[in-house]
Amino acid sequence: MHDIRAIRENPDAFDAALARRHLSPLAAQLLALDEARRAKILAAETAQAEQNRASKDVGAAKARGDEAEFQRLRALVAEKKSEVAALHAEAGEEDARLTAMLAEIPNLPLAEVPEGKDESDNVEVRRWGTPREMDFEAKEHFDIKGVKPGMDLALAAKLSGSRFMVLKGAVARVHRALAQFMIDTHTTEHGLSECWTPVLVKDEAMYGTGNLPKFAEDSYQTTNGWWLIPTSEVTMTNFAAGEIMEAADLPVRMTAHTHCFRSEAGSAGKDTTGILRQHQFEKVEMVTLCKPEDAITEHERMTGCAEAILQKLELPYRTVVLCTGDMGFGSQKTYDIEVWVPGQQTFREISSCSTCGTFQARRMNGRFRPEGGGKPEFLATLNGSGLAVGRCLIAVLENGQQADGSVVLPEALHPWLGGKTTISPEGVLV
Missing domain, CATH: 1.10.287.40 (Serine-tRNA synthetase, tRNA binding domain)
Structure with missing residues (x-):
């Protein structure tokens, strides 16, 4: 606001x-x-x-x-x-x-945000890792031999329709391990406080983060008026709604692993095969509440937390700053982190980290009392994916695929898999 x-x-x-x-x-x-x-x-x-x-x-x-x-x-x-x-x-x-x-008016971009009309004008700021050279034609995740037994898209379509997934066996185990690995890394190494939040919220919560009123069609609403969250940014940011926090308690850095729901309005025909774009998915989200003067520093820190997950998983990625024409509604500045997916021979978004300034806090009346007293001021809020679990699964499967259809899993993930290291060509975790 x-x-x-x-x-x-x-x-x-x-x-x-x-x-x-x-x-x-x-x-x-x-x-x-x-x-x-x-x-x-x-x-x-x-x-x-x-x-x-x-x-x-x-x-x-x-x-x-x-x-x-x-x-x-x-x-x-x-x-x-x-x-x-x-x-x-x-x-x-x-x-x-x-x-x-x-x-219904979006946030104003910071002066440093590059001009542009769409994603083609985003500016790459750094890369990490080198895509692995494969002596065979890389497959997309759903076509890898060892993955097929554990990814049943036909069953998901029978149960729920398009843009849903059913994971089984080894693939389901890797998916779960990824989420646990992310949460544990953020809490033990990055100093984030773990939260567990509802996935159903009131109108006020969606309004506070800018999802309402303009973007109602992008989310699902139940018959009794609750909204299914598109991300736990909605819940964790609204922890500050109507509150006055003490400056000495800031910054507050949080993370949560939740189911997320999006209608994918306007995405007809995009990424219809596989699990890249789903109506229901899981994400490990990061939210920070801080003083406005600390928001830029916190933005860099949060983006670094997301990048660290990819580095530990040895997944090549690039980080881009979004141009003015591609930024989200509530953002002042956004970094997108795009992971390398060999099956498409390109980088695909896996995290979006944004600083919103006081824009969301004004909508939800989230304030802090300056040190030494004085009139309460609006907080700054930040949010970022740390990471999207399904998209990370895609990257792990595609980057680890072998010529025989097996998948070698990242070493950092082994402790969360009971020491298992590979999905065999038959789809068994070994």
Whole structure:
């Protein structure tokens, strides 16, 4: 959510930042709504003052026996009372219009974010690892001989339709091990606090992170009004909703492993084979709450935590900073980490780490009290995948595949697999 006071102070800068996101100017429209709202509030306050004066005079007229003045003033009090109520209602309507408009405007990009229209304009900032040279044609995960017995997409389609998966045996075990490996690494080596959260949330939680109202079609809603979370960013970020934290307790760095649900609206025809793009999937998410001045440092730290998982798994990747035209709704700056998938001979997104500044905190009224006291200020919030478990499974299977259809698993994962090191061509963990 944007601060209307900041827009009042510098409308040109606000419109210039929107232009970087390829959006039309909105400051004039917002300020017109703001002016109408403030005019109604001022009129209500003026009428209230007149009502208060008349109320005092009523008693004086009664005391001196001036019946005519008493009746006139009493009628004036009733008139002003109705006027005040009407003006407050009108001010509320103007405020609702302004809030609704502000709620659908994305966050403003930081000055350092590169200009661009779409993902083709994203800028690579670093690479790690070298894709392994294979003396055979690399297969996609679902076509690897040893994987086929443990990845039943036909059964998933029978049970639920497209974009679902059923994992069995060795593949299911590796999938579970990956999630446990990620959580354990983040908590024991990266200093993140483990959380376990609901996957069903109220409207307010989805609104707070910017998923509502604009992106309702991207998520699933139950018949009784709950929303299935698209990621535990929604739940963990909302820990701060309506709260005032102490500056001494910041930063708060959290991680959670949850099921996630996305409708994949607008992705018809994209990644329909395999498990790259699913309606239901698992993710290890990271969320940080901090002081605004620490957000950039925390962003680099969080991205490093995600990269460390890939390095431990020996998976080549590259990190890109998203351009202004490819950023998410709530983001000020985003790094995407893209892992190498040999079956497609390309890099595919496996993590997205964003700093949102105070944008989400304003929506959910999440604040902190500065050290030494003073007026509470809005928190900064950050979120990132650490990592998407299904996509990490794809990368592990494809990068570890052998000519005979077996899969050699990363050494770092062996302790979470009971010492097993390989998926055999027959699909058995050995």
